[in-house]
Amino acid sequence: MSAEALAVVTAQDGDVVRLELGDVARGPWDAASAHGGAPAALLTRAVEAHAAGTDLRVSSLAFTFLGPVPLGAVEIRTTVRKSGRRLQVVHGELRAGGRTAMEVQATLLRRGRVPLPAGVGMPWPELAPPEGRAAAPAWFVVDGGRAFHPDAVEIRPLGDAPLGEPTPDGAAAWLRLRVPVVGEETPTAAQRAAAAADFGNGLSCPVPMADYVFVNCDLHVALHRDPAGEWIGLRARTELDRAGTGLTTTELHDAAGRFGTATQTLFVEARA
Template sequence: MSALEAIATQAGSSGDADDTSTWVLGPVARGPWDAGSAHGGAPAALLARAAEALAAPGQRVSSLSYTFLGPVPVGEVELTARVIKSGSRFAVVHATLAAGGRTAMELRAVLLRRGSVPLPPGIGSPWPELPPPEGLEAIPSWFLPADATAFHPTAMEIRVIDGSLAEPAPKGRSAWLRLQVPVVAGETPSGAQRAVAAADFGNGLSTPVGFDGYLFVNCDLHVALHRDPAGEWIGLRSKTELDRAGTGLTTTELHDAAGRFGTASQTLFVDTR
């Protein structure tokens, strides 16, 4: 794939700091609401890549906690990432995306050593739950025309397991998602990158009220991975709970073909349109 088909292209370093670089989020990063703003999953994947790049040999990304401080623009952004707690067993990376003189997104990632721990029989075995994506139809569009260049449908393929995205899902909804473009041209997305790119769809998949009458914006995204996901497909089983105070919470089980590998949550700002 060409650089134009990737989520992000590096534009160079910024300033004298070794931990800061400049990137351009391409058209496929666009979200559904504003042509100039990215879908949260796109910059989340780029920040996950930055955290992985700082992992010591033998470490894996165990959790990623994002805070959305404002819209992330499609276009040039400044990425800063550094290790704030080093260690071979446990390390912490802090990363930010900034644009136009403001910080738009922040990440704190926990890295754990990849060990070999003997466990009793049956402990740690995967437990498959979701039916496979094969045989399910891809959703051609969601809020945008099918031929639009955006995170969905261009970069992310969605196959819904239960119900239609046109209807509310008071009991939650499950779907398989597949990242169809690289985060950075010439690189195969890691399992963690695929997981966070998909996890940000949880609140949209499982909203219990209609998009036409309500606004529910996730202010953060927390992803915890108890094992590395495998394969291209990421399964989401999401449920959203809302309160009359104008807040909500989406909780998502994350699956691959072998079963559940992690959990995601999103805190929501809720209001009427």
């Protein structure tokens, strides 16, 4: 993994952290803004700080995008809305340029040891493995500069269609972070899942990206167990309506099988 990171910490005061978001986090829609997966991973990191030294784990993450997240200086602050040994609710807010650009509400649950009947809790059917698959080339990079993909994230599609081509029946791929989320820290399982989950709508677009904008307004990630390993598998399907809205539903996998689900509500519009 490269020593370069999505962001570096410039200051921290309790539950408030200031960071500099680098150009390796750039998204596909605007050269000055981040891909949603980058700030999602940063907010996840901030939420996880409240689980340090406890038996709590991130169980769900509900992100709302209130506007573009610009590259450069950002501030994240978190607040515990409900504390407890079994369940904790944490709210996080990412601010930039004097406005709130993104929010998250996270549910953290205790790690227990619950005896289950035989056959219950077994992994779902797995995806074909990423080994031996070719990495996707650069895809929808604005101004030809560096971007979240392929510089920060490697994508290995499982189908034959090139990234960005319409896939009405859905698509699947494996993704892994090429860089740390912050500094030289090793990304956690939840950070890897959050960063990858935001690719669902782009991976399974049923219409050409060159002809349509279909930006997700939110991202909900539910993890019934922690993923293992660097690779996060996505099996996604996107449904669009002529009202200009859509929904992406994504299965999240690791080598053992499915570990969670993500959904994205989409704003859809034809390009002028």
